[in-house]
Amino acid sequence: MADPARRLDTNVAGDFFVDSTCIDCDMCRQMAPGVFEEVGEYSAVTRQPSNEQEVRQSIQALLTCPTGSIGATGEYDVKSAMADFPMVLDRTDEVYHCGYTSPKSFGGKSYFICHPQGNWLIDSPKFLPMLKKRFEELGGIAFIFLSHRDDVADAAKYADAFGATRIIHKTELKSQPDAEKVIDGIDPIKLSNDFLVIPTPGHTEGHCVLLYKNKYLFTGDHLSWRDTGLRASQAYNRYSWPEQTASLKKLLEFRFEWVLPGHGRWKQLSAADMHQALSDLVVRLDA
Structure with missing residues (x-):
């Protein structure tokens, strides 16, 4: 999972964030388009998830990220979301x-x-x-x-x-x-x-x-x-x-x-x- 110490300044305040290891592959923006956007050369959380569906999509984005560049500081049911794939x-x-x-x-x-x-x-x-x-x-x-x-x-x-x-x-x-x-x-x-x-x-x-x-x-x-x-x-x-x-x-x-x-x-x-x-x-x- 991402390192809070490397959290990008382009993220809005809140639990979910992208760190500087992001390779801008676009996966998070595909999985949770209402939460992640491209800002400069990286993805960023431009709006924190506001309902259960968006939270689930954000966790799916976290799991799909190839470089582990997405983090979440709160308590979330990541284990349950792992079973969403394929x-x-x-x-x-x-x-x-x-x-x-x-x-x-x-x-x-x-x-x-x-x-x-x-x-x-x-x-x-x-x-x-x-x-x-x-x-x-x-x-x-x-x-x-x-x-x-x-x-x-x-x-x-x-x-x-x-x-x-x-x-x-x-x-x-x-x-x-x-x-x-x-x-x-x-x-x-x-x-x-x-x-x-x-x-x-x-x-x-x-x-x-x-x-x-x-x-x-x-x-x-x-x-x-x-x-x-x-x-x-x-x-x-x-x-x-x-x-x-x-x-x-x-x-x-x-x-x-x-x-x-x-x-x-x-x-x-x-x-x-x-x-x-x-x-x-x-x-x-x-x-």
């Missing part, structure tokens, strides 16, 4: 946000899917005994899809714990050299009726996204939502911006309703509206 995003198809982001992935989000043919972990949270237990209660992990090298975090530990098959592109193998299934090339690969791997080189050479049920697109660091539209980050591109923009155009061939990124905000729209949002992004990038 957190349901869409009950219809049993899609979850894992929480517990890792500093190894700079706070990259990971996701979990309950599936009758074996559950999936998409990228990796911290390896924690209580989170492992929750995964066990949900039926374990059969497959771990890794979008790219930056967000593997503790994937190897979860693979060992559950005997899971890790899926990663060949050019990202240095991050998981003993991965069980290796994707090669740039053509989409159908893993089952529900799962399609789409190579999207650009952010890294072997970056891939995962399309689930033609509804959920797990985008790694390729694509996310910000404010009023989809976005892609040239500032954080690590391989080839021209290839990343070409890969974005490639996604226009597919239909999906959810964008679920590692970094950046997730978003749900109708398939038509999401396709339009992607088209708008491509037009902006071509301008």
